[in-house]
Amino acid sequence: KAGVTQTPRYLIKTRGQQVTLSCSPISGHRSVSWYQQTPGQGLQFLFEYFSETQRNKGNFPGRFSGRQFSNSRSEMNVSTLELGDSALYLCASSLGAGSGNTIYFGEGSWLTVV
Amino acid sequence: LAKTTQPISMDSYEGQEVNITCSHNNIATNDYITWYQQFPSQGPRFIIQGYKTKVTNEVASLFIPADRKSSTLSLPRVSLSDTAVYYCLVAERGSGGYQKVTFGIGTKLQVIP
Numbered sequence: 001k002a003g004v005t006q007t008p009r010y011l012i013k014t015r016g017q018q019v020t021l022s023c024s025p026i027s028g029h030r031s032v033s034w035y036q037q038t039p040g041q042g043l044q045f046l047f048e049y050f051s052e053t054q055r056n057k058g059n060f061p062g063r064f065s066g067r068q069f070s071n072s073r074s075e076m077n078v079s080t081l082e083l084g085d086s087a088l089y090l091c092a093s094s095l096g097a098g099s100g101n102t103i104y105f106g107e108g109s110w111l112t113v114v
Numbered sequence: 115l116a117k118t119t120q121p122i123s124m125d126s127y128e129g130q131e132v133n134i135t136c137s138h139n140n141i142a143t144n145d146y147i148t149w150y151q152q153f154p155s156q157g158p159r160f161i162i163q164g165y166k167t168k169v170t171n172e173v174a175s176l177f178i179p180a181d182r183k184s185s186t187l188s189l190p191r192v193s194l195s196d197t198a199v200y201y202c203l204v205a206e207r208g209s210g211g212y213q214k215v216t217f218g219i220g221t222k223l224q225v226i227p
Contacts, residue, residue: 004157033215043158043201043217056214090157092215100146100165103205103215105157 002027004106006091012112018079021109025072025093031055031101032074034066035090037108043090049074050097081113118202118218125224132189134221136202139183147178147185150201152220158201162187189223197225 005024013019025032033048033056045058049068066076072093078085088108094101119137126132138147146165150158162169164176164185175188189196199220206214 035215035217042219045215045217048214058214088155092157100144100163100205102148102160102163103203104160105150107157108155110155 004091004093004104006089006106006109008109009107010110010112012114013081015081015083015113017081018077019081019111020075020077021089021091021111023074023076023091023093023106025074025091026104029093029095029104030072031094031097032068032072033092033094033103034074034076035092035105036060037088037090038086046076046089048097055097078111083113086111086113117216118204120200120202120218120221122219123222123224125226126192127226128193129191132192132196132223134187134189134200134202134223135184136187136218137184138202138204141182141204142206145204145206147176147182148203148205149174149176149185149187150203151196152199152201161200192223192225194225194227197223199223 007022031050034046035043037043048056052068063079068074090105090108092103092105094103148163149161151161152158162174162176166178169176177186199222201220
């Protein structure tokens, strides 16, 4: 069974640009969540989607957005990139969205903003 | 909020058993405890999950006391390849009853030959 797949794995963007990251969850998983990982802040929750609806959101500015499609695949978008957005962006999926549903992570997308 | 607290780092010799304890004093009744392993530049890898008492799988054991305010991940006979950061995670119910995940800082385990 394929794991969580994220694309692209590495990308470099210029300050002010926008970026879209893609995530394909494990087959059958309906919940997708996104995280940002930086050396200074650690792993931080961005948002979670279930059945194409955002169910939870972390403390990030509105420049960070996402969506989920009917096949459970998800994208996240960051607009007006800042240098501080450089991070590893992780996508995770779970079968359901309630407590007890194990969350499985992808390998992440490394974003560098220059 | 079920904030987790773990030691920042631990050292262990190869072949020894390693126990990493996580405190989660405000854990809610329905919250599960999950442990992940992360290597540099990779996503966290699921190790084990439990609700109470003891859970064991092929790589680790998880001990959870009756009050559930802490949990201990036990790695038997560690090897150099177990050098990684280990995260204890308690998933909270966010709005609408869905999971909201908050990670702690993790424990950096260094296995020494």
